[in-house]
Amino acid sequence: MKNEKQLFYLLMVAVVVLLFVHLGKLYVDIMEARNFVSAREMVEEGHWIFTTMNGVPRYEKPPFPTWMSAWTGALFGCGNISALRFPAALSSLLLVVYFYKIVNFLSDNRRLATISSLVLITNFLVIYVGRRANWDIYSYSFMIIGIYYFILALKEIRTIPNYLFAGLFFGLSILSKGPVGPYVVLLPFYLGYSIVFGWPKLQNIKGIVLCALFAVFIGFSWYFYIYFSDPDTFLAVMEKEATARGNRDVKPFTRYLSFPVQTGVWIFYSVIGLIYPMLIKRVKQPKIYSLFFYWTLFSLILLSLIPSKKERYLFPMMIPLAATTGYYLQYLFQSFNLKRWELNLNTIIFTVLAIVSLFFSIGVYFLPLETDIMTVLFSITTYLTGIGILYFIYGDRNFQHAFCVVILLVIGTGIFGIPILDEMLSNNKKFKSLVTIKEKIRQENLKLYSYAEYSPEVWFRYQEVIPEIKPGDSLTYPVEKEFYLTMNSNKTELLKPFNQLGWKSVYVGMFDDNEEAPPSKNYSDRKIHYLYKITAYDESRPILLNCNSTL
Known part of the structure; x- marks a missing residue:
């Protein structure tokens, strides 16, 4: 119980640091800029429904994420990057909270839910996307919240209210990025759930239909309103967007097989967690593990079917992947009789993480930057965490403690590394705005x-x-x-x-x-x-x- 509380406190610290600290650092990318420009024009020009970007109709994306940034921009200034990004970070927080609730409800295991949530929040792609005010994070976050209530309804807990709650958040997901959320998050989950627990019973069909109708009503309300109010412009924009999606960033089907790289420090364990024949024999809840496994698998397949591919599009897959990774890590922490090959494998993995940490503690001084307090603190943090991992692996033989040190490494990087990265990415000496x-x-x-x-x-x-x-x-x-x-x-x-x-x-x-x-x-x-x-x-x-x- 004590270890469980410590892990939960560590999770809270990780969420706060990795999502909210230094929100104003790292320059605004093109996706955020589009959102922020439209948000400013909402505040200054009143274009809350008929959204614009630089004075021109901007109907490519629905307005909910822009409304969020516009409201904080109205309070703290439309040039305040931290304020404009805050709603997205808050949305990421909700995603982690409801992911925790999903894992905890299905497994009835708080420890597993905490470990899986720690893996999720320290995932490189989750940190990168979760701190930026683009449309993706809202869509995925609302979809995960909706899935939680959808599961409750399927388990016949306050059926009608939970179907309506699910429909509400599914609708908000659509209102954030169109049908992307249902396709890359809900559909993979539903397919996995149906394989493991069977297709919904007849008495659930009415509730599912009610949920779907409510989601469509909310999610497509803005689309319908714009279509009937400004049909020519809307259709022209949609045609242009459809053409662009079919021709832009087209990559082969196998592009996403490199997905482990996007997990950052969990690059090795994300793969191990998907070795189904091995894990299914070792986990205490094979059905729940299977659900997350199939959810991950279908996410990868459905994402790969889309011609346009970018690394950040892999975000939906990172959600169930955190749970499959969490299952293996929990097994690792609780097993006292690991086979020699498995003991050696895990020792090597943590040793590699320690070496990388120690490398950064020295390598940071060779960057083309002036050495300042952040550089020194980052170096000290990565050095101490590297030594800590080695101690808990070779001295204490405690994989869970080594895991916690890895989490501290990521947290330390969030505190001291982001300012260094921000300085590195602002290296244009000819910059003149x-x-x-x-x-x-x-x-x-x-x-x-x-x-x-x-x-x-x-x-x-x-x-x-x-x-x-x-x-x-x-x-x-x-x-x-x-x-x-x-x-x-x-x-x-x-x-x-x-x-x-x-x-x-x-x-x-x-x-x-x-x-x-x-x-x-x-x-x-x-x-x-x-x-x-x-x-x-x-x-x-x-x-x-x-x-x-x-x-």
């Missing part, structure tokens, strides 16, 4: 327009709509006689239409909003801006109002 010219433009009482560029991260940083001039669309043409123009390219031919219409362009300079320097794969031309000042030759002429002209 477009924001630096904002005050000058304002003092001149002029306006900034964009042409032939797409830069959500910069739109967020600029904290204002930068209207886009679109070729052939006279409604987007500026009415001012003088304005600034930003483009992602410095090709002079792009300025010819302006010159042909009697406007002169004066090059102001280049601005580089890339946090990372080349040759980083994250260095993008999308964040480079060439700024021009556009002025009329004849100030009596209106600017670009000739509806028959095209840029």
Whole structure:
């Protein structure tokens, strides 16, 4: 009981540190930027239903995650990264809580639930996605909450209320990222549950139908409203999104077989936990283990069927995978008669983790960074945890204590490592944000327009709509006689239409909003801006109002 409480306290510390500490660190990626820009326009422009991004309809994603960021942005500022990310971190917290409740309810084993939850919260991909304010984490979190109430209903506990609760959260999942959640989380769970416990009984069908109808009503309410209010724009956006999903980031079916890498420190145990023939004979609850095994397996298969593949899309698989890993770790901690090969294997695994920890304690000083207090504290933490793992493996022969030290290693990395990583990823010495010219433009009482560029991260940083001039669309043409123009390219031919219409362009300079320097794969031309000042030759002429002209 004492060990169980200690593990639970460790879980609480891990959740708080890994989800909420240094939330403002690490620069905003493109997914977050899209969300934050739309959130700011909700607050400032009132676009809560007809969502926009940089003043243009943004119907590709449903609005619930953006509403969350908008509400915290309204309270603490739409440029406050920590505040904008806080709802996502809170959503991740709920995911861990309800994952714990699912494992505990099904297994009636708090210790297993705690171990599995520790594996989940210290999973590299869970930490990475769980701290960022994109749509994914909301969808998965609501789906896990819904699954908990769905299980209660299937077990005939307050059947109708729990089916309605399940439908509510399934609906919120759809309202967060469309049908992604039901496909990659609910369907794999349901298939696994049906294989292990059988298909639902006849008396459950009515409740399941009620749950589904309620979920559809909530989840697709925004889609239906937008469709009937702005059908042409909505259908055009959906067609564009469908085409993009079919052609973007297309990878082979086998792409996700490298999934153990995404678990971070659990790279070895995530594989061992899926050795079904071995585990099914060793765990005390083979049925519950089988449920999580099939859930994981179907997640991998269904994710692999989608042509578009990214590492972060593996997140749904990490949830049941934490439980299969937890089952093996619990067996390991409770077994006093391990076979020699298994004892040696686990000794090697923890030794490798210790060596990696010790390597980081020295390697951090060789990074191209100035040595500061965080560097020293990170080095001390990784050194002590490395030594601690070795002590508990070779001195005390206690795998559970070694496991706890690994958790402390991840927690320490969250406290001291994230600031170091943030500094490493902000290594572009030529960084010069477009924001630096904002005050000058304002003092001149002029306006900034964009042409032939797409830069959500910069739109967020600029904290204002930068209207886009679109070729052939006279409604987007500026009415001012003088304005600034930003483009992602410095090709002079792009300025010819302006010159042909009697406007002169004066090059102001280049601005580089890339946090990372080349040759980083994250260095993008999308964040480079060439700024021009556009002025009329004849100030009596209106600017670009000739509806028959095209840029």
